[in-house]
Amino acid sequence: MRKKILLFLLLCCSVTQLLAWELVKDGLAQADIVIPQNPRSVEKYAAEELAYIIEKASGCRLAIVDSRQANKDRKKILLGRAAKLELADLPLCGFRILSSADSLALAGRDGAGEVEKLRTAAGTLFAVYEWAERELGVRWLWPDELGELIPTKETIESGSYDLSWEPPLQFAYVRRYDWRWNRRMLRADTSKYIRFAGCPSQGHAFINWYKVYGPQHPEYFEMDSQGRRLNDRYASMCVSNPAFHQQIIDNWRDSGYTKLAVNAKENDAYGRCQCDQCKAWDGGDWRWPSMLYASQRNVGERYAKFYKRLWEMAAEINPEVQVGAYAYMNYVYAPRNTKLNKNIVVGFVDDLPFPRTEKYQQLVEDEIKAWGDSGASLYMRPNFMLSSYAMPELFYHQYAQQFKLAYNNGMLGLDIDGPNLSWATLGPNLYVMNRLVVDPQRPVSELLQEYCSGFGAGAEAMRRYFDYWEKYCMDNAEHFNQVHETKSERKWFIFGNFYTGIAHLLFPDKVFEPALKFLEEAELKAKGEPDAAQRVAFIRQGYEHARLCAQSSAIFANQNNDNLVRQRTLQVVKDFREQIPALAADLKRFTRGGVLEAHAWKLLDMSLENSTALPETWKLKIAGSTEGRELGYFQADFNDTDWKPISTWSFLEDQDVLEYNFAWYRTKVELPETQAGQKVILRLGAVDESGWFWVNGKEAGSLVYDSKVNPNSWKEPQEYDVTELVKFGQDNQITALVENKSGKGGLWRPSFIRYERIGSGNVMAVDFPAPRAYASKEIENGEMALKIIGRPDLGKENSWLKSIVALPVEEPGGKTFRLKGDIVAENLGKGEFWLVLRHVSAAGKTLTYSGIIIKEDCDWNQFQSDLKIRREAKSIAVFAVGVNMPEGSNARVKNVTVEEMR
Ligand SMILES: [Zn+2]
Structure with missing residues (x-):
């Protein structure tokens, strides 16, 4: 077992009574906060935090004075070096709290650096937090004002203290915490962390x-x-x-x-x-x-x-x-024979996520113990806090068990990757994780009670609410593992990236209902306490959001739901998220800019403009290539009624089709008359690995996988021009023969018929004038280019460097034009270059601009955009515009054409 870290030198009762005095009495200040002359960043900030906490508790703001100005007759709270305490025995970040008849000293081992830098030791600040927790009952549940628990107290005493504290861990770091929250919760610096050394x-x-x-x-x-x-x-x-x-x-x-x-x-x-x-x-x-x-x-x-x-x-x-x-x-396993020493510092990165089956928990514990036995120094660097998505996936007991075991096996520090900061669902996990850093021996039940005290009279009901979810997760650990291992795209929890696609399997809607009664009970009980009631409401928003996400995940996973249903579902989710507090759900983390959900829910593939979606479910027959061809599987009128329905949105193997070399797929789609007259493209979402395709019985194209030509073709859309093969206003039959030689195979992403407008042949070449000092004409590879250079001085705050050409088009309103051009942009920085059409009203006013907007440097890329002109537009013009282009930047454009589309 590890040495005992907290040293309390408590004085006997009769003496302690004498040393307690009032800092604030009936809302009036009785003492000053004293900081040293030329205070360090840490001391200054510690004084501000203390004044803030006391003011929030009592309504009374204590003055912060430096030791020269301190009034001898007033009682003092001495911070940092102003306390003149002997601290040499303490490690960095350690502190002492010492009260006397006329002063309270809060002082610790501080660094001289900025308090915002986590490498700066901040013992004095941590002394303030310790005192505030003990004397005032301050708690931080989540990092906004609602999450601050500062009980009201009109009279505040200094308390009687002679206490010293050493940080139990040499470093603690949670990667996504801002520095304030890190300071309040973890009471550690990162200077001993050798991650980057x-x-x-x-x-x-x-x-x-x-x-x-x-x-x-x-x-x-x-x-x-x-x-x-x-x-x-x-x-x-x-x-x-x-x-x-x-x-x-x-x-x-x-x-x-x-x-x-x-x-x-x-x-x-x-x-x-x-x-x-x-x-x-x-x-x-x-x-x-x-x-x-x-x-x-x-x-x-x-x-x-x-x-x-x-x-x-x-x-x-x-x-x-x-x-x-x-x-x-x-290679997480610990050596059983090789003996190491304390100067070998091992970060333990286990990937076994929570909730864990007993077997898995045991496996992790065995490795931690064995690492401890190896003689190496150990710290925890887990990825498992990244998971859980929007779900109330609580596992604080299991987490604490691992943490305590590691601590008892010599753990030096903690570096949490992530974590998922969904405070309204995962709050108790995060709270327990934070508090154990400060005191590894605290029992989880005590920490939970502390957390729940934030819900006032609703505390007990909230405790039952969290316990409900934890019990649900633990009771179903086997099921959780099984779902992740069989349904998740990567066959594991890794970072929760694929959680969005399977949330409904882990948290089916029926498990949400029983939890509601606890929340409702808490709401009822906390009614009279505004802060507590608001905190219950915060947790409830996490609950509603989790439930909605799980329901949505079920809707997206059901292949009978068409795109419209899915798009509507997504809108409901988006609308809901508009109203929940920012801290309730870590949208940034688990949607990663919308990408993770869009990927899991196949939305990325669904937002295709000017197209007709092919159905998700096709008909499937496992048969050889020659055999199928001889039997006419590709014929439009072939009878496929006895073929098996199959999703084309996931691999065959994921639908229990395992034994095959070739797979035949068939479907039908009606193309609307309104799209007639355009170029028609068959767009197969992804073909793994090779494929041959027919439309209405005629060959439409093929793809032979060749890793030397394109190793990624198995996951990229494949497009074939089928304009000559399709019929509008009626069903078109599509057949795909897919061959798979390794890994998973089949058609596995949404497919479409896509339309491209056909040009009228009336191509207008655009010759830009070079009207000002910032625009010139240059020959680029034998072609004339317009060059615009960034000159921010020309337009004060906003520079708008334009060159315009009016187009000889009558009544452009409602018509579509294709704008094309080759562009190079250099050193754009935060500036933009636009190649756009200006829609102009009868009165000569700009209705809108639409077209190509370049935000990053590019090198003679060809750009093309089909632009529908506003109905009310009476004329159009082409604009080349530099917007806020910085000095030293330039953009050139050539071969600009505008073509009216049919
Ligand atoms: Zn080797």
Whole structure:
């Protein structure tokens, strides 16, 4: 067991009574906050925090004075160096709280840097928080004002203290916390964290090595099972290779980081070198499977030998050296034989997510204990807080169990990747995680009670609400694992990226109903307390949002729902999100700009303009290529009624079609008369791997997979011009024959018939004038280009550098025009270059601009856009416009044409 960290030197009762005095009495100030002359950033901020908390509790603001101005006759709260306490025995971030008859001292080991920088020790600030928690009952539930729990108190006492505190962890870091929240919750700095040591920018040490050493030293890199050395950023390293070790040490010495640490953190890659020497380094014991990896001989032994070897080599140069290492997902296992030492610092990155089955929890615990036994220093660097999506996935007991075990096995610190900051659903997980950093021995039940105290009279009901979800998750841990392993795109929880597609399987709607009664009870009980009631309402918004997301996930997963239903569902989700508080759900994290949901819900593929969607469900027959052709499977009138219905939005294997080389698909689609007269494109969402296609019995095209031509064709849309094969106003029959040779296969993303307007042949070439100092004409590869240079001085705050050409078109309103041009843009910065049409009213006013807007540098790209002109427009003009283009930037445009479309 670890040494006891909290040292309380409590005085006996009779004495303590004498030392307590009033800082605020009946709302009036009785003391000043005293900071040293020339206060450090930490001391100044500690004073502000203290004044803020006291004012919020009592309504009374205490004056902050420096020690020169302090009034001798007034009582004082002495902060930082103003307290003149002896702190040398304490580590950085440690503090003392000491009360006397006329002062209260709050002072700790501080750094001289800015308080915003997490490498600055801030013991004095942490003393303020400790005092506020003890004396006033202050708690922080989530990082906005509603989440601040500062009980009202008209009279505030100093309390009686002689207490010192040491941070239980050497560092604590939660990657997405802002610095204020980090300070309030974690009471730690990051100065001892060696994540970046020896490697200026990356946690993983060898990310760029394939570029630098790949050509000359292929032997530094992972060998695959066929004996080939890999050479890209996803390659692991050949960690048993002595020349590789020497290179690391040479680089470390050359870089001048000799006093810090050698970074040995293997790349973020799935592989493990298969060379004989590396395999010979593996342990004889077999280790459990993790994530994508099969059970295997203990690869952790290999990595332990690697770390130890590096340490031995580096220690000859500097005996104080530390080796920064990972026990990453694919080599998380601890060595059972190789003995390490405290200067080898291992970040434990287990990928076994919560909720865990007992078996999985045991496996993780075994590895943590074994790492502890290896003699290495250990810290936790988990990815599991990234998951959970919008769901009330609570697992605070299991998390605490792992954390405490790691702590008792010598854990140095904590670095949480992510996490998912959905405070209204995952709040209790985050609260427990935060509070354990400050006091690893606190029982979870106490922490939960503390958290729930924020809900006033509704506390008990809220406690039952959270317990309901935790129990649901724990009782269904097996089911959660099974769903992720079989339904999730990546067969695992990784970062929760694919959670959006399966949320309804983990949290079916029926499990939400029973939770509601707890919330309703809490609402009723907390009614009379505005803050508490508002906090219950906050949690309820998380609940409603989670339920809506799970319902939506079910709607999207049901292949009988057409695109319209899905689009409407998405709109409901979007509208709901407009009204919930920003902290309730971590939209940024789990939608990642909308991309994750759009991907899981197949929305990216659905927003195709000017198209007719093909149905999701087609008919399927497993039969050979020749056989199918002979039987006429591609014929328009072939009778496929006995073929099996199949989704074309997911792989065949995911629909239990396993044994096949060739698969025949058939469907029908009616093309509306209104689209007649345009170019018609068959757009297959993705064909894995090769395919042959027919429309109305006639060959429409084919794709033969060739990794040398395009290794990604299996996941990209394939388009074929079928204008001559289709009929409008009636059904068109489409047949696809798909061949799959490796991995999963089939048609697996939404497909469409897409229309392109056909030009009228009336192509108008645009010759821009060069009217001002910022515009000129230049010859570019034999063609005349207009050049606009950024001149922000011309337009004051907004520069609008334009060149205009009116087009000789009568009555353009309602018509569509194709605008084309070749553009190069350099050093655009935050500026933009527009090539647009101006829609002009009868009165000569601009109705709108539409067209091509360039926001990033480009190099003679061809741009094209079909633009429908506003009905009320009476004329149009082409504009080349530089908007806020910075000095030193330029954009050139040539070959600009406008064509009226039919
Ligand atoms: Zn190797």
